[in-house]
Amino acid sequence: MSDIDNTVAEPTVTIIGAGFAGVCLGIKLSRAGIPFVILEKASAVGGVWRDNVYPGAACDVPSHLYSYSFEPSHDWSRAFGQAAEIRSYIESCARKYGVLDHVRYDSEVTAASFDEHRGRWRVTVADGTEVESRFLVPATGQLSLPAETSVPGLDSFEGTVFHSARWDHDVELAGKRVAVIGSGASAIQFVPRIVGEVAQLFLFQRSAPYVLPKPDRPYTPLEKYVYRNFPATLATSRTRKYLYYEARVIPMTKGRGLPLIRGLFRRHLRRCVPDPQLRRRLTPTYPLGCKRVLISNEWYPAITRTNVEVLSTGLAEVRPHAVAGADGSEREVDVIIFGTGFAASDLLAPMAITGLDGLDLRRDAWRDGPEAYLGMTVTGFPNMFILYGPNTNLGHNSIIYMLESQTDYVLSAIRHLGVHGHGWANVRPDVQARYNEEIQRLLAGTVWEAGCTSWYRSANGKNTSNWPGFTTDYRNRTRFFDAGNYEVRPAVAPTASSSPR
Structure with a gap:
């Protein structure tokens, strides 16, 4: 375990x-x-790729794209990276650039509060x-908090229960009768891996997903x-x-090209599922793209097996x-496996984050659902920058591109405040309001707002997850810290005779 004292007594930045x-x-x-x-x-780095160790865990973005632009890797074994390989990539990057020396492991954050007089966050x-x-x-x-499913009688079950994001590798599935709850992105990966060993698998789905072929294959020695x-x-x-992948935003936001994608789905389904009755059960009843579109070559063959x-x-x-x-x-x-995804709208739960004047992030600022200026800053919470925050998820491209845009913005903000001698910056309420009105207006015409229930939306129906346009647009908006959209203050509260800067 790294010792926090090996970095600095008081770091400039605390990353969670x-x-x-x-x-x-x-x-x-x-x-x-x-x-x-x-x-x-x-006790290790890796995030969701450390936690999601279920059989078959992999990425649906090509490996060459699902990596840092400043650290491309030629060592990927396949066109689409698998969980263990992705985690190894993150670890190697952290080691190469000395980040591991700054990590304090086994340190779950429970609360954070801002002291406006001292300009400090206490975590x-x-x-x-x-x-x-x-x-x-x-x-x-x-996508770090597994969605908890409340089902009547669950506590009475005498068998084994776990969520796919917390896979229990001590459970022997061979010869067992297994119920899988959900048919989303995780289930379509782990079901094909376990179906050959279980005695019987019962798949409970609320709605069938759109599943397209996955252009995955091993890289040849020559290619490497x-x-x-x-x-x-x-x-x-x-x-x-x-x-x-950037071009895929056009059908999702403009509706153009959807018939072509729908035709690809139907052909994939017909080729893999000969039984017309089963095909009907596996055909979604909601518009294409309203929920996450999945890719797999193994899903349909797996669920057409006799068991x-x-x-x-x-x-x-x-x-x-x-x-x-x-x-x-x-x-x-004998076993119940929940493949019910993540509580995306419960962002930063269960941490208690308190800003100016005792403002509680989730209870007060986000009572109508998470929102933030550029998906990063929230009015009332100075000098706090959320990475992969509200409305920065992508339905078409690599989230790594968005993260690099965000981290550049954070670095620009830190440098700006340092150069100009400001203690902290708080995004203006009118700026955040206008920005989020724009985001919701842009989302209104997208496939994600076609009327279905998905993890993109909070309980009140507000899309708090997705970015509604090209990633290049987001990068242009975050290229530099736009200080004019923030209220800046010195680190120490001004006296009555002085005016804020």
């Missing part, structure tokens, strides 16, 4: 979380010579220790050699993939030795 976002900012702060510490709740860790710094950067992301010895080929591969039953009723009740659907049907099972 050592995943892709936290490590990225750590690298840039290290390069700039700005003292920082990363508080990580686990409280679960063991009672506290860290103070000028800047606070939560980098826990939107070329990428390793001719860096321009790797850069070209990344650029080509970026442009292809799989697809139940479209959804899970209604759990009994001591069985699960029951909404139609009253019952299936006896």
Whole structure:
């Protein structure tokens, strides 16, 4: 475990979380010579790629694109990276740039509060220790808190229950009757890996996903050699993939090209599922793109096996030795696996974050759902920058591109305040309001607002997750810290005779 005293007595920046976002900012702060510490709740870096160790865990963004632009890797084994490989990449980047020396492991943050007179954030860790710094950067992301499912009778179940994001590798699934709850991005990866060993698998789905073919394959030795010895080929591969994926925002936001994608889905389904009755159960009843579109070559072949039953009723009740659907049907099972995704709208939960005048982030500022200027700053919470915050998720491209844009903005803000002698900056309420009105207006015409229920939206129906346009637009907005949109104050409260700067 790294000792926080090995960095500085009081870091300039406290980062919460050592995943892709936290490590990225750590690298840039290290390069700039700005003292920082990363508080990580686990005993290793890696974020969601450390936590999601279920069988088959992988990324649906090409590996050449799902990596830092300043640290391209020619060592990927496949076109789409798998969880262990991605985690290893994050670790290698953190080690190469000296970020590991700044990580304090087993340090789950429970609370953070801002002292406006001293211009300091005080961060409280679960063991009672506290860290103070000028800047606070939560980098826990939107997909770090597993969605808890409340099902009647779950506590009475006498078998084994776990969530896919907290996979229990001590459970032997061979020969067991398994109920899988959910058919989202995690389920389509782990079900094909376990279906061959279980005795019976019952898939409870509320709504069928759109699943497209995944253009995944191993890289050949020759390709790896070329990428390793001719860096321009790797850069070209990344650029080509970026442009292809960036173009996918057009059907999602403009509706153009959706019939072509829908046709690709139907052809994939017909080829893999010969049974017309099962095809009907696997055909979504909501508009394409309203929920996350998934990619897999293994999902349909897996759930057409003879030991799989697809139940479209959804899970209604759990009994001591069985699960029951909404139609009253019952299936006896030994294991229940929840593949129900993450609570994206419960951003930064369960941390208690307090800003100016005792303002509580989730209870007060976000009572109608998370929102932030540029997805990073929230009025009333000076010098706090959220990475992968509200409305910065992508439905079409690599989130790493967004994270690099955000970390550049944070670094620019820190430098600006230092150069101009300001203690802290608080985004103006009117700026945040106008920005979020714009975001919601742009989202209104997208496929994500077509009327279905998805993790993109909060309980009141507000889309608090997705960015509604090109990533280049976001990068242009975050290229420099726009101080004019912030109220700046000195570190010490001004006296009655002085005026704020």
